[in-house]
Amino acid sequence: MAIIELRNVTFRQPNGVVALDDVTLDVNEGEVLAIVGGNGAGKTTLLKHLNGLLKPSSGSVKVFGKETKEQSVAQLSRRIGLVFQNSDHQLFSETAESEVLFGLRNFGFSEDEAARRSSEVFSYFELDSLRLRAPLTLSGGEKKRLCIAAVTAWNPDVLVLDEPTVGQDYPSKGRILGTIGRLIDAKKTVIVVSHDLEFLWPLGARTVVMSKGKVLRDGDPQSIYADSSLLEGAGLRQPQLVTISKMFGNERSFRDVADAVEWMARR
Amino acid sequence: MAHLLAEGLRFRQQNTIIHRLDPRLKLLISIALFSVALLTADLFQLALAFCAIAVPAILAKSLRRLSRVMVVSLSFAALIFVINLVFGYGLIRSSVLTLRFLAIVASTSLFFVTTSPDELEYVMRWFHLPRDFVFAFVTAVRFVPVLMLDLTQIIDAQKSRGLELDKGGPVKRLRNMIPVLIPLIVNALVRSGELAEAMESRGYGAVKKPTSLYALRFASRDYAGLVVTAAAWAGVLLSFRVI
DSSP states (O other): OEEEEEEEEEEEOTTSOEEEEEEEEEEETTOEEEEEOOTTSSHHHHHHHHTTSSOOSEEEEEETTEEGGGSOHHHHHHHEEEEOSOGGGTOOSSSHHHHHHHHHHHTTOOHHHHHHHHHHHHHHTTOGGGTTSOGGGSOHHHHHHHHHHHHHTTOOSEEEEESTTTTOOHHHHHHHHHHHHHHHHTTOEEEEEESOHHHHGGGTOEEEEEETTEEEEEEOHHHHHHOHHHHHHTTOOOOHHHHHHHHTTOSSOOSSHHHHHHHHHHO | OHHHHHHHHOOOOOOSHHHHSOHHHHHHHHHHHHHHHHHOOOHHHHHHHHHHTHHHHHHTTOHHHHHHHHHHHHHHHHHHHHHHHHTTOHHHHHHHHHHHHHHHHHHHHHHHHHSOHHHHHHHHHHTTOOHHHHHHHHHHHHHHHHHHHHHHHHHHHHHTTTOOTTOSOHHHHHHHTHHHHHHHHHHHHHHHHHHHHHHHHTTTTSSSSOOOSOOOOOOHHHHHHHHHHHHHHHHHHHHTTOO
């Protein structure tokens, strides 16, 4: 069932630039969706339409059957949790714990319930040791996980992550991937926006390719990631595992290195 | 409101006769425009002087942006008018002071919307202002659009966490600004620290008198502009019987 429906959405910026051009897209309940594209493709603009930060110049955006134009950002954010690219734009509290409590209090949770949920997400995201640390002193990876935890705390129906891997080192990317994996296991609807296809590939998520405000392709990752000319046209680079699969003439792209080694051993 | 003001004052490269003028002449035009407003106390003349600012603004294709700045300035103008009225300056005198304020804002805005930060730096250095001061001032001007972008993104991020900036009474609204202002200030401080390190790494301060690739030089159009400005300025002041 589609919980988010975008129909012929066009968004024109105040300076006249068309950031979204006739975008039509459905997001189904419990699905993982990857939105990919180079810089300026319109990915973040699209995300901001989901929680009402931006309203379409024309077309319609429906979230759980209701037009976003008829709802406030706060109402929509209660159901669509958006984690922004830059963690430093969100963190301001004295401790990581109060950072998590901030959203819960804004959404009217009682102090007891907020404390319970806060403690739950700290242990869920394995952030317990950072609870009383000042958020601004955390590493980039810790900040990112704290931001995801802070949004997950109010249990939105959909979690939207904007470029979660920007500025993250390899171990941090692995932890973020693990975090997304746990949300998927919990049957959450997750939307990940990124240009880092190496990161997205293991998720095996339905993929939407965007360029210059338009949706170029919407489909399964195997066929999209195998189409190198499509990806290059969108300013993206094919994941190495997919390239290697093609070089070996394997029709099905390798899921991971272990899969590739196993296939080679069989040959 | 601050966002509108910063956006209105932001320099945009355009190919107009005003944009192409030497920045020193542009500064002189601005001074000439608001000096007329300062030298006359006649309400009608002041209104004329204020309207005259539209001429270079039209030539610079910046009238709409200047109008936006003026709309934002109107609340300050109203405040000046009311305070003067309350303190017994009378209707005419209060109107004169308010119009003077608007004329000063309009003419200085005209300078900023038509002068790039680079040109601003050349002008300040031409006046032999201390190099560190010039650098700090021009950097601050350059960073205004960046800070405004930061501000928009921080507001979006906090609104997405349920913060409702425009709800509640004045005290609550002020308190609501804390989650916006702290990240903004912290980001600005971090950025300024990084900029200082980057500048030092690129040799800033290595010599007392650094050379400059570009030197300001009057072209024939600047001389023509200077004559027109001087003639118009003298003509207006004579007709206003100010001199």
